[in-house]
Amino acid sequence: MTQPQDREDAGGLEVTDARVTFAGNATPALDDVSLTLPRGRVLAVLGPSGCGKSTLLRAVAGLQALEAGRIAFAGTDVTRVPTHKRDFALMFQDGQLFGHLDVAGNVAYALARRGAPAAERDARVAELLDLVGLSGLESRRPATLSGGQQQRVALARALAARPRLLLLDEPLSALDRSLRERLAGDLRSVLLAEGATALFVTHDHDEALTVADDMAIMRDGRIVQHGSTRKVWAHPVDEETADFLGFTxxxxxxxxxxxxxxxxxxxxxxxxxxxxxxxxxxxxxxxxxxxxxxxxxxxxxxxxxxxxxxxxxxxxxxxxxxxxxxxxxxxxxxxxxxxxxxxxxxx
Structure with a gap:
């Protein structure tokens, strides 16, 4: 297996005073949100529906403009950099695989667009399919795969070009609970093996505990607590956060x-x-x-x-x-x- 790509930059993601207000809403979707994500770590952003976590992920991806604030990666301001020039990868909850391409074609897609040689593409596809446990399925079409297999392909595709930052938008939420629990552990293993820096949005604290190094809790467009998963889990900052984290x-x-x-x-x-x-x-x-x-x-x-x-x-x-x-x-x-x-x- 080839080693994760070394990078000259040592920094990670920095979001500073990010603010987004949608038309017709008096309450901001993001209300002066600030957070940091060091390179090589996985941060889970949790909160109930409407808390702003998906808006935050879209803003980091460049899919949602900020009305105020700054987004930087490795010390460089990317607030106004187009999505396709940020060198980030986004994985959605439904995978969004290309139905006309086989598994290998899906995984190799970003590399092909970048003009990578065929030998390099083939080696990376083989490496990633082995990593996600799908070796031998290279020629299968997405429609013939189970939901769990499709999400594994989507993860391999997102990682193929070694993005600076991987953005995961509730990637396991469409699966049944037993499969989610099994794949959460696999997702953690894959991210560690790739040395990935990842922002992981979820409403499921069990997934966050399994996958992430750090955890940020959002409520009403604000981050109310941010720290290691172990610390946040054991010491929620207030009663509402405790209730969300399963204190019954x-x-x-x-x-x-x-x-x-x-x-x-x-x-x-x-x-x-x-x-x-x-x-x-x-x-x-x-x-x-x-x-x-x-x-x-x-x-x-x-x-x-x-x-x-x-x-x-x-x-x-x-x-x-x-x-x-x-x-x-x-x-x-x-x-x-x-x-x-x-x-x-x-x-």
Whole structure:
């Protein structure tokens, strides 16, 4: 396998005070957005529909003009540089493969347009199809491929000319969840192998955690938090961000104190409350409301004696001190522990 192309520049993407307002809307789609993406790293931009993440990606690609602000790459201002001269590649959620070309022709498309010799094109196509696990399918047409295979071809095509920046617009969202989960890990491996710098837009925090090095959370046209995926995941900046990242339970200071936590506002992931045996020392006493199995863990809705009338989401993991799914009947008495790894304090 050939090595990723070395570049003289050491810089990456810089977006500074980017602003976009669409006609008829008083609220900006991008409201003075600034971020940096170092070369060789993958940044996931997450947020709910309408938060501005796709507008940001289009602006970086040169498909959306800024009314104010600056976009630079490797220290060079590209704000007004046409899309085709930025040396960026864009991968869409539906792949947008060329139906009249076979797999090899799709992957080689950018190289052919640049006039690369046939031997170079063939070598790069073979390298990338091996990397994405599609060797032997060179002569197949896109219509004969599965959805997952089509997205692998689209990824190989986007990487073929070794773009300075790869822009991924929810590339896995059209696939079913099990396939998305499998391909997210493959996508991460391919980006690492290519040494790619990538901006990855998604609404799925599980995808972001799998694929990206860094994470930016957007809301109402602004970036509300930006940092490593691990830091953002473990320490969301506010309660709304925590809710978006899967913290299903919010506690008032009074409620937190009754559960043995410091008196402050807290948010808990479902895994922040662990179901254990009713006699386990230090466990909070409660009662099962509902049970649903999910892989190795069992999701359990409970009420706690310390918070009467409040239904909370907990998880029972197979262990010596946890009841089994078969014994978690509705109304059964259980113990519940608060796990610090699934809890975050605000204020």
């Amino acid at each position: 339970t919010h506690l008032t200071p009074d409620e937190a104190q009754r559960l043995g936590l410091e008196r402050a506002a807290w948010a808990l992931r479902r895994g922040g409350l662990r179901v254990v045996g009713v006699d386990v020392p230090g466990a909070l006493a409660g009662r099962v409301v509902r049970v649903s199995a999910s892989g190795e863990a069992t999701h359990v809705s409970v009420t706690l004696d310390a918070l009467p009338g409040r239904e909370l989401e907990a998880i029972a993991y197979p262990s010596d001190d946890a009841p089994t799914a078969a014994t978690l009947d509705e109304g059964a008495r259980v113990g519940v522990r608060v796990s610090s790894s699934g809890a975050v304090r605000f204020g």
